[in-house]
Amino acid sequence: MKVYTTQPFQVIYSLFEHEYLGYLFESFVVQINTKGQLTLQHQNISAKNADEFASRLDDKDFKLIALIDQIQQDAVLKKFSPKKLSPADFFLKVYDPEKGDRNMQEAISHYIQVRMGKILEMLEDRRTFIMGKDGDPAWKEIQVAADKATVRFHLHRNEDNTHYYPTIKYKGEKLNFQYRNAALICYEPAWLMLDEVVYSFENGIDGKKLQPFLNKKFILIPRSVEENYYRKFVTSLVESFDVKPNGFEIKPQKYRPKPHLNFSEIKSAEVSALLGNGGSEASKVDKAAAADKILFNLSFRYGDHMVEAQDAKRISVSMEKTEDSYIFHKLIRDAVHEKQYVKELANRELEVKNGQAVLDKGAAFSWLNNNLQALEELGFTVEQSEKSGKNYFIGEISVNVGITENNDWFDIYGTVRFGEFEIPFIKLKNHILTRNNEYLLPNGQVAIIPEEWFTQYIELFAFSEGEHQLTLRKHHMALVNDLQNGNLAQVTMTRKLEKLREFDEIEDKPLPAGFLGELRPYQKAGYNWLHFVKDYKFGGCLADDMGLGKTVQTLAMLQHRKENGAESASLLVMPTSLIYNWLNEAQKFTPELRILTYTGTYRDKNVEQFKDYDLVLTSYGIVRLDTELLKTYYFDYIILDESQAIKNPDSNTSKAVRSLKSRHRLILTGTPVENSTMDLWSQMSFINPGLLGNQHFFRNEFLKPIEKEKDEHKTRRLHALIKPFILRRHKSQVARELPPKIEHTTFCKMTEEQEHAYEETKSYYRNKILTSLEENGPGNTQFMLLQGLMKLRQIANHPSMTDPAYEGESGKLKEVMRMTKSIVAKGHKVLIFSQFVKHLEIIRQVLNEKEITYAYLDGNTKNRQQQVELFQNDPSIQVFLISLKAGGVGLNLTAADYVFILDPWWNPAVEAQAVDRAHRIGQQNKVFTYKFITKDTVEEKILALQNRKIQLVTDLISTDENIIKSLTKEDIDNLLS
Template sequence: MNVSTTQPFQVVYSLFEHEYLGFLFESFVVQINTRGQLTFQHQNVSSKNADEFASRLDADDFKLIQLIDQIQQDAVIKKFSPKRLSVVDFFLKVYDAEKGDKPLQEKINQYVQARMGKIMELLRDKQVFVMGKDGEPTWKKLSFAPEKASVLFHFRRNEDNTHYFPTIKYAGQKLEFMYKNAALICYEPAWLMLNDIIYSFEKGIDGKKLQPFLNRKFIAIPRSIEENYYRVFVTQLVETADVYAKGFEIRTDKYTPKPQLLFSNIKAANVPELFADAITDREPDKILFELSYVYGKSIVSAAEAKKVSVDLEKTAESYIFHRLTRDTTREKEICKELGKRGLELKAGRTVMEKGAAVAWLAANLPELESKDYTIKQSDKSGKHYFIGDVAVEVGITENNDWFDIYGIVRFGEFEIPFIKLKNHILTKNNEFILPNGQVGIIPDEWFTQYIELFAFAEGDEQLKLRRHHMALVNDLQNGNLATVTMNRKLEKLREFETIEDQPMPAGFVGELRPYQKAGYNWLHFVQNYKFGGCLADDMGLGKTVQTLAMLQRRKENGAESASLLVMPTSLVYNWLNEAQKFTPNLRILNYTGTYREKNVALFSEYDVVLTSYGIMRLDAELLKTYYFDYIILDESQAIKNPDSTTSRSVRELKARHRLILTGTPVENSTMDLWAQMSFINPGLLGNQHFFRNEFLKPIEKDKDEHKTRRLHALIKPFILRRHKSQVAKELPEKIEHTTFCKMTEEQELAYEETKSYYRNKILKSLEENGPGNTQFMLLQGLTKLRQIANHPLMTDPGYEGSSGKLKEVIHKTRDVVSKGHKVLIFSQFVKHLEIIKRSLDKRDISYTYLDGNTKNRHEQVERFQKDETIQVFLISLKAGGVGLNLTAADYVFILDPWWNPAVEAQAVDRAHRIGQQNTVFTYKFITKDSVEEKILALQNRKLQLVTDLISTDETIMKSLTKEDIDNLLS
């Protein structure tokens, strides 16, 4: 019979006894009549329907209902039965007298009792009843005793045995509870029901200690087992309850606690769970501190929660229980004192890094010992640590082309050569074995301060640094980490403003712009100090002409051998043209083609040997027999993979000087930077393993700004990078537009079908396999969607519809061409360019074309630059993104965006470069309501990386979150 919420009702709690689970409660709402009396109309209330009755429930009622739900038999079975069993089957199986599951019974009991304890506390001000046998919830009313009762346990030891029994007092009067039909309705702690009154107890008495006496006057313990009984049971009772003894003695001992701090070495696997979050990948071993208090002859762990501890002493005739009450006030003062000194304890323990722990001990040990603290290493530690002063002195002296490094490390009285720490620092092992067998701990800060020094230094007996590590030497000196002695010449490296102006070579035809002249001076600057350099000016600022001017100067100064210029095949023609124009006196050997003469003796007749990366790789064994004056790599990102044959081959070549030219020193990863810097200045950034751990992972994975700044500082002296906005003030304006293209109906249908297919497939894979196994599928899906956003013909040769973007591109092209302008049209997809070609052919619009398979590349460029009838140049982004001078165009169309805006910027730079006289208009065509729009948004949000060091499609793909992927495919 349901209770009406529109009429008065009352929540009540009804006690009943379950055959297996013991006493439990159920919660009900009961209708109230006009006289304010409870009626027989009632309804069970649970968490499922409690909100219906919220008008007459308070916060405690909601807590009670939730707790009561958790102890009902169905909830218990659901929690503890892995199989779906009926109520009868579950309880008969678990609670069978002979074959029952005792451990599971105990777990269930603990679960129920924990919740019953909370329920009893919340019930004090509620209406509580005993349930009738017919299920009537308000059969008999119960009340709670307003005060707490006390229990006194009596022990009387005589010649044969020890009698043991409790007495209960309430409000100063003895409470008769034996043989009175009393019941313990909760055990942990005890709640006793007697004469319809529920009693609770001081000191949280365990109900199991009262249960035997509900129908029993005393328990007799025979002499034969009394010692064991006293040690196990009575000792525990003396600690937690009030005990009266006759026949043995209970003494209360009082002492002022003296702190004892033990420290020990532990492995990560043994770190207490409380401190599991203190474990890091870098250093699995830790130091565990454990605080104890010495009370007389007793030692009590600070982790021990109980405030009273009891020890049993057996005498000739009897027993003495020594009851020790802890001085919690003094213990708190001790913990506070240690906390102020940086030792924050949890339950009397803490875990610290070994380095930090030993440093803490060295700093605090003397003063704490003077305050009567006992601090010692635990016998179980297995290692004996040195605790004392640790210091280091490092000196660096310039010696010709090297810096010599020397130093002494002091562990107390022991002096250790600095070089002995090399392997420890590089492997991040902070334990150093001293001559006396003690373990000295290398301070944590030394790993940060000196790891680069050891990683970059050469030599096993005597440490040496190459001169190009000047930035590191400066940092060590500025940080007071080393004493440095050097000559005045090297002081010029501190600031590039001190670079001297160099005369231009007589054989140079033309004039360098001011910033180009500054670059020319810089090339001589690094040359004079025998450093390798990286000229990394923006595309179009004239890296070629600056380099040619420097090579002409080398020729006129009597260079003893030829220089080697290595570049992509597509740039050979450009270099020959530029050399003919600016340095016609340079003797240049075009060492390319199938029929090249493979004879290095020929090189002495030339000033410059010009070749491609492919030829260099094929002829590496031959080329490394010649000692070049310069080795110069153009578009040096070609060696960005340090493990590639190209990269390994070029590193084996020999030269007095090394130079690289690139507008994008980092394309895919900071490892690109390592490969190129290691070519021009070997050892500058350490070995690959070191660089990967110390720079690549922290920068790319963790976005570590400190590591990014550190790497920038190391490479800064050897890279000259100028942006067009800084130096080429004479360049005309560049105006950018974004044109949004609406998909046709047929195109939209094809797009939605593909999007749904990949969205379901990718999100399912994310759930099952995680992001690591989804990257390829994601890239595949996004590529197809991008292609359909351009034109569905790119994925479906049978598609007969049109494309919104194609219509817009052709419309804009006809408009530009009709007004006499020239336009570069870039796409990352050759298939897309083929579609554009067919559309241009239909409209009789002439064009030149370039992709990765184009052989007559320079002819295509010349035709577009000089033939006024050709106004369109179709270019694949990969083939035409670098090395082209296309200043005849003043319009640039980007047909499809991608993650890396730098790729698009390079394309625009084909037209917006030195020599351009007109304003350059850039149009980026974006298909509306497609993944292209999402890519633009993601560029702005996701590509704000720490510095310009990283700019990569691959890195972004790896860093996409599930939310990013969801947004891209929504």
């Protein structure tokens, strides 16, 4: 019968008994007559149609209706029936008395009982009825008791048995419920219906504990099973409920809890289960560190009883059997003091949840070492669990390190104390370097080295030498200072070494008598600095910007060595193209230096001749070829110009120069780092061996954190170590007399034929590269990416670079030639740099056609110096074509006041070196630099990516950091879009 919303109606809740599911509720709306009485006109209501009756429903009604929907027969069938069975088939199968599915029955019962409990909690102020057998939802009204009833369980022990029964009280009055047609309409927890009133109970009693007594006075427990029954059943009953004993004793006990903190080693896979949070914490656990976790377990001792903190029971009961009876010791826990102890641990940064905490092993023992004494003073007992495999030491740990200056090194000594054991500091070396935090003590216990020691002392061990006595070279002064400043070592040294702390104290040295010319103030400071590092027997890196006169500062030092008793010749190694530049500069500033040019196929391979010279000039290639011979001579200085030539520490060139012997070492470079931080290690290890540890250490401690993780702390740390041995000045700082440098970017539009060639190649490589990225990942796509980008860059310059049959024009070539003609017409000189010799050949052909004379230099040019002098001195030669690789360093080309960079690439430092061929000391005019970028090509994308990707950490550790390896799929997509 339909209920009309236009007339008064009432929502009611009706209790009925299902054949299989037990007591359930249904929700109805019932029409109300003019007297306010319920009529027989009613309608079932569910979540589907509840909104129609919203005018007389509140939020609680909507929640009740939703819950009641969940326990209806159809909802149960839908949730628990894997197949589409009819209700009759499903229930007959599951509830068959002999073949029924007991597990399914329990699951369904629990599902319904939990929801029935929630429904009953909400019915107190709702009209509730028992449904009539004819389906009338309002047959008999029932009330939900406002207060909770209490239950007391009685156990009356006599000579033969024990009588067990409950009594119920409501508002202090006994409730007679036995043999009164009482019904348990819910079991989880118990709700009892008696005389049209429904009662709930304090402590949420399980209905199964009351069910046997609805039609029974008591349960009889025979003496033969008494002890077992008392131990298993009565003990838990006493813990949870009010029990009245007769014939035995219940003794309440109260104690002040004493905290116990146990620890044991666990595998990370166990952490999730232990913390009991399904996986949210487990996801944070490093699965690789299988046994590197420590589990802390908090418990409390009450008298003779130990209670786990994670145990939620506030009352703990144990049974004692006496000669003729039983005593139940009812321990009442002290929640206030337990919480105070948990808070004490939290204040010391150990967060205990559910009685447990998990820390990494290193952090755990560091925490124990720092807090053990304080915890014991607070009354904690801290001990290792018997289950833990290793016997860990948890006593006091301390370290005492001393550093004393010796003649040419520092001596390191120290002791580590683990409780009663005193261990030489050197014994920790391998443990610290391999990050092994377990140290085996003489008594078989395992001491855990504090986590902070690995950070504090790893460099000291990595840089020190010696197996039985640790020594540290003097060039590790910065490290010694840090240890002293951090109170990590007691340092004793001479006053002389104090000069190393500040460069301001560098002594001014007079220029040698045989030096012709003057040094600018910053060059004189550089000359003084070279003396400074020499006097302390350190190697140095003069890393001034290109064009600031590293050559002349070095020549002044070499002249000083000649005049002050150098006992042997110095060796100056450089790229072949710079030999003549050095010769010219030496003739100009230090004509007294006796110089041997040790180059060429027909060189005299005899080191005996070196004694007749002050300076031997040679190339990296010759050193590589003549290593065994040159190793036999002890040079005064070995100086490497453009020292980035040894940036790869594993190259034959690097190995060759490192094997040579000398009293002093110096490197000259404008770019200490070109591709990777490892470039720095190679060069620093040449001038000061061991300064940055071995390659493996440097890679793990500096290169990876700096390049991959952008770790600013590690970057600053590396700078601190190398700072005393590098002198770097910028043009903007020191050469204020230099004219300004003006940079332009010129965008060139492709011709139609060029654009067609570009798009065709781009589509081919885009599909190929992006497919490879999906299938093989970035690591296996790098070569293909480089190949594709190279082709696109060449087409952006001129398509004939990749296709000799191409007969069209290039937009970039047109613009380069237009500007070249304009510059030449106005009497200026221009350097034209390209990374591609093929590109220079194309420019060369056009210059020949236009009858514009030019100088030319690439890697195959034999008469390099002649080409330089031709351009510098001949007014008719206004154009110099130079390959970036062959002419990007060392050349002095101040006759030019224009520089063209035809094909920019990732590394702006390389371009800066090219520009510095013209923008250097001696330049009188403004230098105009033009980068030529072809619009809508990979060149334009590279320019944007260059600005976004290359963040110069400092001027020292800079450049592209192998950018190709760090490109994301999005970057590649953008480049090829």
